[in-house]
Every structure is written in C-alpha cells, then in structure tokens.
C-alpha cells in the first residue's frame with residue numbers, strides 16, 4: 001500500500017517548466033534518495049508534496065493518519081526557547097497526555113464510584129500510551145540525540161536565539177528525529193553537519209524502520225542509506241531500484257543505448273540524404289541528355305514518339 005501517491009504532476013515558474021506529468025509512489029518503509037542536478041526541482045518537489053506549494057496540475061494524496069516530518073533547506077526556529085525545550089517539544093503530545101492524567105488524578109477524590117471507574121479506565125489508557133512511547137525516558141533520549149548531533153557541546157540550556165544558522169538546523173533535525181514520523185523528509189541534511197554527526201545520522205537512517213525521502217549530493221552518504229533512487233532530469237522523475245552506484249550503472253547503460261540509437265538514426269538520415277542527392281544528380285544528368293537529344297538536328301523521330309519519351313521522362 002502506498003503512503004503517498006502523486007499523479008500527473010506538472011509545475012513551472014513563469015515560462016520555465018520544472019515538472020511535466022510526473023508520477024510518484026512512496027511505499028511503507030522505503031528509503032528513497034531524491035537526486036538531480038542543482039536547480040532541477042528537488043526542493044520544489046518536497047514543497048509540493050508537503051503542501052507548502054500548490055502545483056499547476058496534478059494530484060498529491062497521502063494515506064490517512066500519516067505523520068510527516070519535513071526539514072527543508074531553509075526552516076527557521078522560533079526564538080525564546082532553549083535547545084532542550086525544543087528537543088523535548090518533539091514529545092509534546094505525550095506531555096499533553098501527562099497533563100490530562102494529572103487533571104484526572106486531581107478530581108478522583110470528589111468522584112462518585114461510577115465516575116471513578118471511568119476515570120480509572122482513562123488513567124490506564126493514558127498510562128499505557130505513555131509507557132509505549134517511552135515517556136519516562138524522554139530526558140535520556142534528548143540527551144542522546146543532543147550528544148550525537150554535537151548540541152551538548154553547545155549547551156542544551158542555551159537559548160536558540162544565540163545559535164548560528166547551522167546550529168539551529170541541527171536542533172530542528174534533532175527534534176524531527178525524536179518525533180520519529182511515519183515519513184521523514186530531509187533536504188540536504190549533511191550540509192551543516194560535521195563528519196562524526198554525519199556518521200551518526202547515517203547509522204540512524206540505516207536503522208530507521210519508517211520511510212524517508214532524502215535529498216543529498218553526498219554520494220557515499222546516499223549509498224549507505226537508500227534503497228531506491230528517484231532521478232530528476234529534464235522535467236521527469238525516474239525510479240531506480242538500488243543505491244546510487246546501482247542507479248549510475250543503469251543510467252549510464254540507458255544513456256549509452258540512447259546515444260547508440262541516436263547515432264544509428266543520424267547515420268540513417270545521412271544515408272537517406274545521400275540517396276536523395278544521388279537520385280537528383282542522376283535525374284539532372286538524364287534531363288540534360290534528353291534535352292541534348294531533342295535539340296539535335298539529327299533528331300528524326302515522329303511527334304508521337306517524342307511525346308512518349310516525355311511521358312517516360314516525367315514518370316521518372
């Protein structure tokens with residue numbers, strides 16, 4: 001079953017076409033590398049599928065209740081929070097559940113027996129949800145991701161307002177990874193990471209059980225984490241099964257085949273031109289010889305035979 005279905009997508013900016021009738025399917029657990037030259041439209045594609053941009057034509061359909069996490073190239077971070085607070089906000093739905101749980105506990109004392117039974121059941125459900133989502137180890141998880149992305153070195157209690165652009169993006173990436181969405185959309189995440197953080201992200205993505213679409217120009221990184229490549233070129237989006245190396249192999253073979261077919265076609269066209277030129281030359285030579293025969297004084301044939309000769313000439 002597909003998580004995302006994109007059909008007949010076309011888009012352009014002004015008179016520059018970016019996509020022409022593009023279709024795309026994302027299946028559960030697929031690890032996709034979205035590649036293409038600068039300016040081909042990779043970020044535009046992400047913006048369209050996340051609803052940040054409306055396409056000129058086409059349909060974008062997500063399956064129901066899918067949680068999508070998107071880190072684009074230019075995401076901004078709200079001021080006035082510490083790094084730790086931003087990371088913890090990945091679990092805000094669990095903190096809301098905790099608030100509800102405390103409210104129920106506050107009202108237990110004044111409840112009737114029937115009300116108490118309902119409340120106890122609700123408490124049990126909330127407690128299960130919190131346990132299943134590791135609510136009681138959130139602090140440890142925040143510390144782990146903070147360390148892995150080098151945020152602990154900056155100081156988890158630093159205000160995000162003081163951070164550089166790259167550091168802020170690291171914080172957003174950390175938050176996104178803690179949220180563990182059903183589908184993770186990453187636009188060039190290695191741009192602002194150091195080598196050891198890239199290594200950590202690589203391992204993280206290798207083990208990511210949900211789906212992701214990753215835009216990256218970092219070939220070794222792509223090779224180690226993706227199993228499907230979508231290649232964007234000439235307003236098309238083509239799917240290749242395998243990593244980047246496998247894509248290159250198939251793409252090169254396809255290109256060589258196309259080039260060979262093009263060469264053959266050009267040769268055939270050249271041969272046809274040559275044949276045409278030969279025929280024309282022969283026809284001119286023939287006309288010239290006929291004219292010289294007709295105009296010669298020794299021409300003694302009768303008029304009907306001359307007409308026949310002309311007809312024959314025309315037929316050629």
Ligand SMILES: Nc1ncnc2c1ncn2[C@@H]1O[C@H](COP(=O)(O)OP(=O)(O)OP(=O)(O)O)[C@@H](O)[C@H]1O
Pocket residue numbers: 013018036037038039040041042043044045
């Ligand atoms: N809002 C916009 N208005 C006009 N043109 C745009 C807009 N957004 C993108 N473009 C143009 O559309 C083309 C595709 O841009 P996009 O950012 O999607 O490319 P990309 O494949 O992500 O490139 P890169 O690898 O450099 O990030 C580019 O030529 C870009 O200048």
Ligand SMILES: [Mg+2]
Pocket residue numbers: 042043044073187
């Ligand atoms: Mg881009």
